[in-house]
Amino acid sequence: MPKYIQESDFTMVEEGFVARDLMEEIINDVSQTDDRDAFFVADLGDVVRKHLRFLKALPRVKPFYAMKCNSSRGVVQILAELGAGFDCASKAEIELVQGIGVKPENIIYANPCKQISQIKFAAKNGVQMMTFDNEVELSKVSRNHPNAKMVLRIATDDSKSSARLSVKFGAPLKSCRHLLEMAKNLNVDVIGVSFHVGSGCMDPKAYVQSISDARMVFEMATEFGYKMWLLDIGGGFPGTDDSRVRFEEMAAVINPALDLYFPEGSAVEIIAEPGRYYVASAFSLAVNIIAKKEVRLDGSGSDGRVHVQYCLNIKAFSKHLLQIPLVSNLWKQAEHLSLTVLLVLLVLHVGF
Numbered sequence: 565m566p567k568y569i570q571e572s573d574f575t576m577v578e579e580g581f582v583a584r585d586l587m588e589e590i591i592n593d594v595s596q597t598d599d600r601d602a603f604f605v606a607d608l609g610d611v612v613r614k615h616l617r618f619l620k621a622l623p624r625v626k627p628f629y630a631m632k633c634n635s636s637r638g639v640v641q642i643l644a645e646l647g648a649g650f651d652c653a654s655k656a657e658i659e660l661v662q663g664i665g666v667k668p669e670n671i672i673y674a675n676p677c678k679q680i681s682q683i684k685f686a687a688k689n690g691v692q693m694m695t696f697d698n699e700v701e702l703s704k705v706s707r708n709h710p711n712a713k714m715v716l717r718i719a720t721d722d723s724k725s726s727a728r729l730s731v732k733f734g735a736p737l738k739s740c741r742h743l744l745e746m747a748k749n750l751n752v753d754v755i756g757v758s759f760h761v762g763s764g765c766m767d768p769k770a771y772v773q774s775i776s777d778a779r780m781v782f783e784m785a786t787e788f789g790y791k792m793w794l795l796d797i798g799g800g801f802p803g804t805d806d807s808r809v810r811f812e813e814m815a816a817v818i819n820p821a822l823d824l825y826f827p828e829g830s831a832v833e834i835i836a837e838p839g840r841y842y843v844a845s846a847f848s849l850a851v852n853i854i855a856k857k858e859v860r861l862d863g864s865g866s867d868g869r870v871h872v873q874y875c876l877n878i879k880a881f882s883k884h885l886l887q888i889p890l891v892s893n894l895w896k897q898a899e900h901l902s903l904t905v906l907l908v909l910l911v912l913h914v915g916f
């Protein structure tokens with residue numbers, strides 16, 4: 565079994581030392597200097613606890629972490645070590661997970677519109693599971709990735725979600741038969757159905773509708789000789805416990821729908837692509853207020869009052885500190901931070 569975490573990658577911290585302590589320590593240190601760049605602290609123990617919660621609440625579903633949410637190396641290594649799969653949306657993400665030894669079968673290239681060079685890259689590196697929602701994608705894949713195992717992404721009702729993804733992605737149900745027929749004609753293997761109910765989903769019934777729609781597409785596929793075996797229920801799960809619907813409440817609605825439409829014994833593997841669920845509560849960002857000014861907002865819709873505007877040094881992150889109290893009491897200062905990191909706890913370090 566591969567080992568994704570090397571102890572030498574990390575430095576020990578004291579037992580009981582929490583992310584907040586580390587953050588305050590760093591703020592105290594940098595306050596003595598001119599180097600007051602923004603930084604974040606991540607509690608990787610929180611990521612581990614989230615993983616265990618996921619497995620408990622959705623026992624039939626294997627999580628494929630959506631790396632676009634936060635591709636920090638510590639998060640990726642921890643999740644690989646715990647046996648999660650990965651939803652990659654680009655060549656760079658595939659390279660990152662393969663670079664630490666993640667096997668191609670634990671990767672889904674879940675981007676329905678891929679550049680040809682990246683499809684070729686996936687083919688060369690053994691990544692077979694990929695999503696599609698349109699004809700052009702099918703013809704690109706048939707020419708450039710003969711061993712691809714395609715997953716048809718369907719559109720959802722994402723009206724109760726904070727980020728609506730079906731505006732951009734997902735085939736309407738009425739197009740699915742045509743897409744399956746075309747896939748058959750092009751000799752493309754279609755192994756299943758995926759969907760995303762939108763990020764920050766506030767209505768668990770959206771999953772129920774999509775799971776039922778997916779069942780319909782499974783039936784449709786049999787008309788073309790496909791025996792599909794993969795259902796991908798996407799992301800959309802809450803990242804913190806103060807969201808309108810708690811993760812376990814969502815799971816309590818999803819599980820019966822899975823049992824109804826894809827009962828155990830139906831030979832269908834179920835995966836999900838949680839993103840914010842894993843990282844939102846683990847990361848805390850410290851930024852510096854570098855300027856403050858009073859502004860009066862004019863124009864239509866303005867209340868005419870004077871507002872205080874704070875400028876933060878949020879564009880450039882300097883330090884990335886990872887802490888793993890639950891796993892092995894380790895922390896590391898890494899060199900790189902993706903700007904797509906989810907900002908959960910904003911700690912303002914006033915220093916002007």
Ligand SMILES: Cc1ncc(COP(=O)(O)O)c(C=O)c1O
Binds near residue numbers: 674760
């Ligand atoms: C294809 C896909 N899967 C998963 C995710 C992760 O979604 P969430 O952070 O809501 O779990 C996204 C987010 O944009 C996505 O586009």
